[in-house]
Amino acid sequence: MTLARKTISVIGLGYVGLPTAATFASRGIAVVGVDIREEAVARIRAGAAHFIEPDLDAVLRRVVASGHLRATTVPEPAEAFLIAVPTPIRHDRTADLSAVTAALASIAPVLKRGDLVVIESTCPVGTTAKAARQLRDLRPDLSFPDTAPEASDVLLAYSPERILPGQTLRELVDNPRTYGGLDHRSAVAARDLYAAFAAGPSRLTSAPEAELSKLVENAYRDVNCAFANELSLVCDAFGLDVWSVIGLANLHPRVDILSPGAGVGGHCIPVDPWFIHEALPDRTPLIRAAREVNDNKPLFVAGRIAEAASRFAAPVIAVLGLAYKPNVDDLRESPALRIARELAADETGRLMIVEPHVRHLPPDLAARDGVTLASLDEALAQADVVAVLVGHDAFRSIDRALLAGKAVVDAVGLTPGLEAAAAAA
Ligand SMILES: NC(=O)c1ccc[n+]([C@@H]2O[C@H](COP(=O)([O-])OP(=O)(O)OC[C@H]3O[C@@H](n4cnc5c(N)ncnc54)[C@H](O)[C@@H]3O)[C@@H](O)[C@H]2O)c1
Known part of the structure; x- marks a missing residue:
């Protein structure tokens, strides 16, 4: 009826x-x-x-x-x-x-x-x-x-x-x-x-199956992102380029590894897997581990940036990107925002934050001394350290000559070999 x-x-x-x-x-x-x-x-x-x-x-x-x-x-x-x-x-x-x-x-x-x-x-x-x-x-x-x-x-x-x-x-x-x-x-x-x-296409099912299938979709994305993010730590320890290694592994016809990043953000993927884990903690060690790997990645990136900044007496750090993913203005659960907050709290250096999709910094960051919203050109001109945290299109055409003498931490593999280009310049 x-x-x-x-x-x-x-x-x-x-x-x-x-x-x-x-x-x-x-x-x-x-x-x-x-x-x-x-x-x-x-x-x-x-x-x-x-x-x-x-x-x-x-x-x-x-x-x-x-x-x-x-x-x-x-x-x-x-x-x-x-x-x-x-x-x-x-x-x-x-x-x-x-x-x-x-x-x-x-x-x-x-x-x-x-x-x-x-x-x-x-x-x-x-x-x-x-x-x-x-x-x-x-x-x-x-x-x-x-x-x-x-x-x-x-x-x-x-x-x-x-x-x-x-x-x-x-x-x-x-x-x-x-x-x-x-x-x-x-x-x-x-x-x-x-x-x-x-x-x-539509499917009819029971309410609990529909509820779980939605959570499973986001947990699937989270686990796959975690694998890529874990590989980025492994490659870092071996001194290897993770994007190159993944590119080689993906030549295998049945392997399709995602790209690592600064972490996992947005208000869905970092949240929904916990709904499964909360219900069945003993049966979901993988879902929990994936959440922890992705939640810890911003701290690892912040550590890398602090390490690079420690080579300069009064470091100026260009933070490229605050949004949770490329080409949006959404800062919810953003790993880049978390990294910026870590760096600001630790007073790692002067932060010139470049986020072309927002007009103002979040109030807690704006209130800090030595933290400003800057244009890409200004930030690249003044920075000792360039931290690429989000793969916005606006960052794709960075002139490598502007990186001479700077340390680069590229969390998203925006430009292949960007870190090496800066090191070699
Ligand atoms: N945004 C997405 O891309 C997306 C995708 C898939 C699923 N979801 C899910 O959909 C749901 C909604 O997400 P959203 O992004 O639209 O959230 P949102 O925060 O953008 O919007 C929710 C709205 O609900 C209002 N609200 C809160 N309590 C209310 C109440 N008691 N009565 C009337 N209005 C009330 C809020 O004021 C707000 O405007 C969440 O469960 C989210 O996980 C979101």
């Missing part, structure tokens, strides 16, 4: 929720977007996103002006609710699901018979089943699929998001999608809902 869903409500209007809401609205569906941040809601009402995502503002302007997307801070009745709120880890690396719990509590009063609830946030295994228990406690007048499978009043499913920021609008439509129902009826209802725009 396909239920008509006249109004969809998206709870949490961030990197995932806002493009999703706008995309549903762009298909002529009435969407109520809900966020607890009043300033985000105000911006959306004015037809603009509160973060940078190519083409999103143009879609928002259209759907807000046409009335298909309406933003508010308090949930209203709808036929489907999509939950896309943050799911970070706490300092002790346990999952912080307080936003999911709060979002469920906020929709409970307006839920009615026939509604569908879909969780999109990345969550530990069992979260969707817990959501059913929470909603039942709050609404004992309604039945949910865990205790009334294939016959419940409210349908409940989990459908993880895989979008790549910067390509969100295209990937929302094209990516394969998994619909994990607490029962089959819920999975089918979720698939029918997203069929409004999702054009990629």
Whole structure:
């Protein structure tokens, strides 16, 4: 049975929720977007996103002006609710699901018979089943699929998001999608809902399988990055170029090693593997080790930079890149930012930070003496040590002649032989 869903409500209007809401609205569906941040809601009402995502503002302007997307801070009745709120880890690396719990509590009063609830946030295994228990406690007048499978009043499913920021609008439509129902009826209802725009392949499964598969995707990336990062330490000890060694190893038809870097950042890959480890610590030594290898890499790079700086009396260090990956302005969990903070805290030298994608340094760095945001030209002109931490395109064309007499620490292999070029100059 396909239920008509006249109004969809998206709870949490961030990197995932806002493009999703706008995309549903762009298909002529009435969407109520809900966020607890009043300033985000105000911006959306004015037809603009509160973060940078190519083409999103143009879609928002259209759907807000046409009335298909309406933003508010308090949930209203709808036929489907999509939950896309943050799911970070706490300092002790346990999952912080307080936003999911709060979002469920906020929709409970307006839920009615026939509604569908879909969780999109990345969550530990069992979260969707817990959501059913929470909603039942709050609404004992309604039945949910865990205790009334294939016959419940409210349908409940989990459908993880895989979008790549910067390509969100295209990937929302094209990516394969998994619909994990607490029962089959819920999975089918979720698939029918997203069929409004999702054009990629789809799979129906159970909620726990969908939950775990999302965590596994990011743990897979983390473990593979950790292997490359561990190799970078091995090559450093042997005095060998890790990119050259990996290039040779990848000539093998069944070997495909990733490139090492300054660590692993962003708000997904460094976080989600802990959701698996927290549940099964004794069975996941590899996942934990990978997290530790990747978390320790920035300290190793900072040590290399400090070592290079110690050769100069009053070192000036050009820090190239702060973002967590090339060509974005996103600093969340960025290993480069962590390295800059280490160097600043240890007063390793004067830091000239070059990050072409931001206009200001984070306040804690900006407040430090001897730490400035600089242009690439200024930093290269004055630096004794050049630390390449992010492979931004803007750094690809560095004139090797400018490196004469400087020490270079290249954590990302931006230019093959950059360190050697500086040493030889
Ligand atoms: N950003 C990505 O690329 C990406 C990709 C895949 C999965 N995810 C997952 O999707 C989820 C959301 O991520 P995001 O990047 O969109 O986060 P975000 O921080 O950009 O946005 C979340 C929004 O939810 C709002 N919010 C918090 N609690 C709320 C509540 N109780 N009611 C209403 N709104 C509330 C916040 O104010 C914020 O605007 C996370 O679980 C994340 O791991 C993100």
